[in-house]
Amino acid sequence: MTQLPSSALPKPEPDRMALDPRDMERLIRILRLLGSDHPGERASAGLAAHRLLQSLHTDWEALLAQPEAKVVLQRVRDWDLDQRSAAESRIRQLKAQTERQDRQIKSLRTRINTLTERERLRRELSESDPD
Structure with missing residues (x-):
């Protein structure tokens, strides 16, 4: 061959x-x-x-053979960013999130208390019934 x-x-x-x-x-x-x-x-x-x-x-x-690697450069444009405004915006976002979470917690507490009261009443009724 x-x-x-x-x-x-x-x-x-x-x-x-x-x-x-x-x-x-x-x-x-x-x-x-x-x-x-x-x-x-x-x-x-x-x-x-x-x-x-x-x-x-x-x-x-x-x-x-290795393919040619492409190098991508990105410039960080920090000079046109208002740091104070960005920080205040983030604080507002966090406050709004905290308020939403506080409302959820309050709602869940109310729900738990309602269910607990229902269960207490159901037990009292079942204990008092001499079936």
Whole structure:
């Protein structure tokens, strides 16, 4: 079987550089064998990895190439923010939230007292009935 030099292989397209999960798992299993204590097993694993890449029409350089990272800079515009107004607004929000929670607590207390009174009356009636 004749092998083509790697320069004769068609260069993969940039969108085909990523391996699908099944091929990635297969490549990982093969590459784990490179740590074997047996030289023949290591050589076999290297050849298997090479053949896998050939079958995927890619090479090591394309597979391992990292995409260029985009750096995004954002400026913090602190100079047009009125710190005092922002703090006062937050205080107003917290006061409104506290008032809502106080009303909820009052409502729940009333509900608990009503239920407790009903239960007390029900027990008194059941104890006083000589059925």
